[in-house]
Amino acid sequence: MSKPVTMKVPASTANLGPGFDSLGLALNLYLTLEITPASEWHFEHRSPMLAGLPNDKTHLVYQAAEKTANAYGGTLPPLHIVMDSEIPLARGLGSSAAAIAAGIELADRYANLQLSDQEKLKIGNQMEGHPDNIGASLFGGMVAGVSFGEEADIVQLPVPDVDVVVLIPSYEVKTSDARSVLPESFTRQKAVEASAVANVLLAALSAGHYELAGKLMEKDQFHEPYRLQLIRELPEARKLAHEAGAYATVISGAGPTILTFAPKGTASDIISVFRDQFTDCDVKQLDVHTGRIQYT
Structure with a gap:
């Protein structure tokens, strides 16, 4: 049997407050796949976080790989894939985007598609419906993207020079539930103001004006x-984080994970107060994942 190839796909946080369905940031929690040629498709799951996922072609990773291969005229050979994950499901840390990115990369590598970045993004955006998480998982760092239905565009941005802390509640929030509470429309005045907040946030992050960026992150x-x-947990977490010197505390993606940006070197203070207050939550300091999906 040939030696397995290992693929590591990063988690991601989306929105950063007002950058709704547009801004994404790759984080150093990983979906790991050990890939071996086989006589038929089969998935195994090592992580308890992946318990209950299918082991056949109904798996999201396979669905993404098949869609990619079919779209670009390739043939997928059968693979045996052993999966492990540090990315909790339904917590706003891009678990589905990581799985889709893995499937796209599988198809590109094993069906010998030689896809461009734009072709990978197109498939990912079609499956996710927005390019923020998928762009961050595919390309790393911080990204800003826009979806036009079947098509999408994305730009990689300078990585913010901040400490990143996440507060991960024990309960799930399905993306569909988080979207169901949103209004169907906004007045023109509110849409203009909300868009302006996102625009200035992006400018402030890119320029390294983190105090201003933090103010705007919380004005979504x-x-x-x-x-x-x-x-x-968000109102209390935001209050405590500000008291500890944070720039901003916002919902990560659709939640329930809460994301905090803080000055470099201050994460330990925020982690301490979060752990004292939110004893049933997991609290971590994370780094931004830069670079592409990793193979070994």
Whole structure:
């Protein structure tokens, strides 16, 4: 039997407050796949986080790989894949985007597609419906993207020079539930103001003006005001983080994970107060994953 190839795909956080369905940041929690040629497709799952996922072609990784191969005229050979994960499911850390990115990469490598970045993004955006998480998982670092239905565009941005802390509650929030509480439309005045907040946030992050960026991260009008009912820890976490010197505390993706940006070297203070207050939550300092999906 040939030696397995190992693929590591990063987690991601999306929105960063007002960058709704557009801003994404890759983080150093990983979905790991050990890939071996086989006579038929089969998935094994080592991590308890992956318990209950299918082991056949109904698996999301296979679905993404098949869609990619079919779209670009390739043939997928059968593979045996052993999966492990540090990315909790349904917590707003891009677990589905990581799985889709893995499938796209599998198809590219094993069906010998030689896809461009734009072709990979196109498939990922079609499956996710927005390019923020998938762009971060595929390409690393911080990204800003826009979806036009079947097509998408993305730009990689300078990585923020901040400490990153995540507070991960024990409960799940399904993306569909988090979207169901959002309004169907906004007034023109509110849409203009909310878009302007996102624009200036992006400029402030790119320029390294983190105090201003933090202020704007907490002024989202697109989704956070409506999702507070689903994520009960956010108001207290934001208060405590500010008292500890943080720039901003916001919902990570659709939640319930809470993301904090803080000045370099201050993460330990925030972690300490979070662990004292939220004893049933997991608290971690994370780094930004830069670079592409890793193979060994």
